[in-house]
Amino acid sequence: MIPEKSYPPFPTEDHDAMAIALDIKSGDRVLDVGGGHQPFARADVIVDIDFDSSLDRDGLPGSINPALHQFVKADICALPFKDNAFDVSICIHVLEHLNDPAKACNELMRVAGRGYIETPSRSTEYFAGHPTHKWLIEDRDNVLSFEPIPYAVSPYLNVVWPSVWNSPDLFNLAGVMHRDISCVQFAWKNHFQYLVKKSLVNNLSSNSSETLAARHYAFARNLLYWAVPPRHGLYHAKHAAELSPDNRIYRELYSFYLALSGKWRLAVKHGFSLKLFFYAVWGIFMIKFSQKMKNWYKLINGVFPIK
8 A cells, every 4th residue: 555654755866765655566567658768766667658658758759678667558548457457556757738637647556556647736737837737736635627728829938948947956956856836746546536627638729730830839938938958849849830830930930940059051041041040140148148147146145055
């Protein structure tokens, strides 16, 4: 059974500690669903819908080591395993991406006797968010609640991401020490209740290429607004341009990101204007200057320790 000791926060980033927190025994069969990017160390089987580059991982490939785990390419909504094939299932930052989280929840309960689910919290979606996320998720009295995200553009311009990427201290506070604030951490045994307020399965507008392109474009634009290093937004600008190739603004943003990344020839190929050239040269300088200023303030801040 799950120990009486109170976690949250569950130590998600520390796999050994997480195995203890979930009372995983040496003989337990463990399934990690959606763990292709960072497989749970104790998992016997890793399931992911795509072990190559993935939208949900910002184009990054999966981390595959057949010597450590069995890897199965499958959809969480149709897991290729018998009932109760596993003792424990782990599902971390997956459900927020799905059209049909109800079916996924049923599958998790079908194949395992107990498990752990983690998603971004409602407040995290407001202030950080991601263009592939579709749900505001909450734990309401042990009921996992799903409400469709009602906006295409972050209401707060994805303001949290630049600070998290720029500060290891903030990443540790938000992503480790107080992860139960930034994330929904949901441990369950035998079964759990869920509530999906509105289905997206047949919602064509939410899944259209135009909608997805607009989301990725807005995300890339917002990161540019905060002078984030271009590597964080390049993939999203590219994906928006690929999804809607006739959109001139999307193409120009992608070409601008290419220039900021030093890929000048590709930028010209994608419609890079002389005006954008001057903006890019100035932007590269300003981003570097901004980073130096941030480092300087960190140095000064270190003079004043937290008591």
